[in-house]
Amino acid sequence: MKAIQLTNGFGLEELTMTELDKPTPGPKEVLIRMRAASLNYRDLMVLSGVMPVDIKFPFIPLSDGAGEVVAVGQGVTRIHVGNRVAGNLQQRFLAGNPRAEVLADSLGGPLNGVAAEYVVLHEDGVVPIPDHLTYEEASTLPIAALTAWSMLIEYGGLQAGDTVLLQGTGGVSIFGLQFSLMTGARVIITSSSNAKLERAKALGAWQTINYSEVPDWDQKALELTDGGVDHVLDVGGAATMVKSINALRTGGTLSMVGFLSGLTIPEYDVTSILQKAATVRGSQVGNRDHFEKMNRAIAHHRLHPVIDRVFPLDRIGEAFALLAEGKQYFGKIVVQI
Structure with missing residues (x-):
């Protein structure tokens, strides 16, 4: 599968397109064919080495993405093959108030992110997306x-x-x-x-x-x-x-x-x-319960996220340059996977 990685260190110049083995879901895990991901200022700070998260190289960036579940591991009950889903930023932040132990496991740093064709996540860390949204639109939901x-x-x-x-x-x-x-x-x-x-x-x-x-x-x-x-x-x-x-x-x-x-x-x-x-x-974004309630409201009101521009994955450097410039976009920047 194709994936974007930071190979040897921090910096946008270190982003490279690589070929990796397609992952296999373990018990209670789901395999997601990612379709789109959106960029956040958080991602830029992680890639630049400014945000103090303990990442391991090579590292797959981006916190927000949406795709389709194509396989599930043993014991999965919440999510099914064919579900359209997005990952929750903090994979174990399911409900209640923020706690240090659940905020540590965040996609896109320190955990590998979603800038890859296939991603494996725990079933508890994914949320079905509203039916009326495209994958590009749904990819903007997890953080912003x-x-x-x-x-x-x-x-x-x-x-x-x-x-x-x-x-x-x-x-x-x-x-x-x-x-x-x-x-x-x-x-x-x-x-x-x-x-x-x-x-x-x-x-x-x-x-x-x-x-x-x-x-x-x-x-x-x-x-x-x-x-x-x-x-x-x-x-x-x-x-x-x-x-x-x-x-x-x-x-x-x-x-x-x-x-x-x-x-x-x-x-x-x-x-x-x-x-x-x-x-x-x-702010520490929100828990999975908040995410699910938000999605119900978005579906009820038929709300559509505002997307400024969509880039192909192999032009992710241009997408980050636009994000870093800061003043030339309105809404969200998205990459297709």
Whole structure:
């Protein structure tokens, strides 16, 4: 079978197409013919050696993928041959709150990922995908969609009439827009591109802010809402967290879901968190129970993920270059397998 591997070390230049033996499922395992995979910033950080995960070379990257079950091992009961499935990022995170022992086994680092024609996963680590989605669309669900769903719906308790502030127009933010609208919430979305903001409006955003033109976007959010937003999905990290907290209403919730601008905030004064009685929650994506509930909602509402571009697997380097550039895509980047 064909697979993409990091062969000898970190770096996009180390990605190579290789031929490997087709794996065989063991007890309680399923063999999946992968059809598509989507790229996440997490993957880029793993490939670059920035994210501290203990991977072994040669290493197969990518955390998110979807395909068809073509064989099952002894004792498999949850999943059947012919099922269309996606893998859960944390293979043993089935329900409940995050625990260190279940977060360790993550696809695409430290576990091998899904950038291969065939992948073997434990039956507990896969989830059937909605029937109306293509494999390309379904490949975007495990991290970007589930992060937005878990932070807003499962942990954030998003309700109709709430206001959500979303940063940028990448995968998590666009899913956040779609899920917020699904629940009857209104959305403010930020970007440095007016063209992207117009696309966000077309998808249903209530208000938009160009942060290049309005650097104090937190103050603008306060003005628009007469007191602050209920939820913020913060994908920026170090450069955006302070303003994200400022944009909250008293009692609002900040979900830290990314670190595009860095990880360290020097000498931060926590007074604003205390004064606003804010909830600040870090994201570890979501469990399998969340994934299954999200998929039921996606199926009921016939929601379609937003995909910017699809690349063949042998052009995965170009796909990662687009992801690394950061500003030239809207939604998700996908590779066909």
